[in-house]
Amino acid sequence: MSQSVVTIRLNGTPYQIGCGAGEEEHVARLGSEVEDILQQLVSSVGQIGEARLLAMVALILADKASETGASETGASETGASETGASGTAASESAAAAIDNDAAKRAEDIAADALESAAAKISALAATLSADSTPAS
Numbered sequence: 374m375s376q377s378v379v380t381i382r383l384n385g386t387p388y389q390i391g392c393g394a395g396e397e398e399h400v401a402r403l404g405s406e407v408e409d410i411l412q413q414l415v416s417s418v419g420q421i422g423e424a425r426l427l428a429m430v431a432l433i434l435a436d437k438a439s440e441t442g443a444s445e446t447g448a449s450e451t452g453a454s455e456t457g458a459s460g461t462a463a464s465e466s467a468a469a470a471i472d473n474d475a476a477k478r479a480e481d482i483a484a485d486a487l488e489s490a491a492a493k494i495s496a497l498a499a500t501l502s503a504d505s506t507p508a509s
Contacts, residue, residue: 375394376391376392378392381400381405382408384420390404410430429479
């Protein structure tokens with residue numbers, strides 16, 4: 374079996390990814406999906422560091438996989454199956470809900486980071502103010 378290499382770009386950085394022959398398009402689509410999620414996060418929280426952004430993308434994708442697994446388990450337990458247009462609509466609706474949840478989580482993370490930074494700045498300002506007060 375021959376090995377192929379696909380170059381994907383994540384947040385402007387090229388990564389060469391090895392894959393099996395014939396899997397190039399699939400790997401490129403996966404890279405594109407990761408990049409789409411990454412850019413949604415960047416637009417929500419800004420450039421907070423590549424490692425942190427990629428960790429957040431990984432968590433969002435894990436959440437999607439978990440949701441998909443849970444919905445498939447629920448469908449098989451009830452004997453229901455999603456096919457055709459209704460399955461596509463349900464998938465799109467679930468994806469939109471996950472995207473909204475991801476954006477909300479990203480906003481919450483950004484708000485927490487800003488609050489933490491504000492507290493640190495306030496403490497630093499208090500320390501500087503105390504240091505500049507003349508001794509009696």
